[in-house]
Amino acid sequence: MELKIPKDKAIEILEKRKSEIDIIGFEPRVWKHTTEDNLKEIFGGLDFKWSQINSISFSSPYSEVSSSVFERGKIQAKKYLDSYIEQINEFTEIQKSLDEEKERFFEQENKNLKTQLMEVISSSNKKLGERNELLSEINAKNIEIKKLKENTVQLTEITLNKLFGLIKNLPIGQAIGLFSALFGIIGFSYWIGTTIKENSFLKNEYELQTKINELKLDEQKSDNNIYKLKTENINLKKEIEKFDINKVKTNANK
Missing domain, CATH: 1.10.287 (Helix Hairpins)
Incomplete structure (x- = not known):
């Protein structure tokens, strides 16, 4: 994994996308496009985390289950974002340790x-x-x-x-x-x-x-x-x- 922007800025962007999920008037399609662009900006286009967001389903052709699909999609989106934030924190800690070891060497x-x-x-x-x-x-x-x-x-x-x-x-x-x-x-x-x-x-x-x-x-x-x-x-x-x-x-x- 490689961060294309600073750690704090990347986490700030992902936290903002996460907070948008529960606002009134949440628009899944717009949110997905914005989040995918953000992930490409943070991790690069060759890191396919953005495709995970693209695969989230927020709607169903069947009206009787559309509400549950929508809620399940929101939960899935939050979990993805949480996992990305956790990966960034872990990656930066490992990178910091490697940098310190390299400096000592x-x-x-x-x-x-x-x-x-x-x-x-x-x-x-x-x-x-x-x-x-x-x-x-x-x-x-x-x-x-x-x-x-x-x-x-x-x-x-x-x-x-x-x-x-x-x-x-x-x-x-x-x-x-x-x-x-x-x-x-x-x-x-x-x-x-x-x-x-x-x-x-x-x-x-x-x-x-x-x-x-x-x-x-x-x-x-x-x-x-x-x-x-x-x-x-x-x-x-x-x-x-x-x-x-x-x-x-x-x-x-x-």
Whole structure:
């Protein structure tokens, strides 16, 4: 069942039609046409309550029973109208209960979405903090690597001219021995330093890059979740607004 006009107005119309039945000069045919039109206005043409009124008989071709038929028709008409009023009251109570339940559902859903949104934002902020800490760690590592490179390069700046300047006053045999020993030590130190540095650098770079990739992936997931929750929250707000508008219209009609 669906009401096409406000509840109070519908009941007022039906009560008026009911009161007309007992007035002096009651005209059944006019009353039936008016009541049928009213029922179509209240319930719509596809609700065939109006046909029940149309089927009521107020007269008989037999004069000896015409009076009883007339009275029976009036009683039947009143009962129909009473049943319609009762249906309207029951329908509006059920509709009110459904509207309240729907309103509570939307309020709870909106509350849940807000809670989830705050959790995702909090998680995203935490991930962002972790990423910033990791970037600081990377910068510190880069500074440390730069220092290592500078220290290693200092060894490569030792030239033959400097070495010849140091050993030019030594005897030839000692100079040759010292020269060979220095180059051996320098070469070995350079090789060890370079190897350790490269291995450490590669390991640190790999670990840091892995952490960065993981944080980027987590951040992307968080961003997607935030976007999804925001979209759901907007849709839910639209539903609530639509529901509130319908509720205001219903109250205004009442």
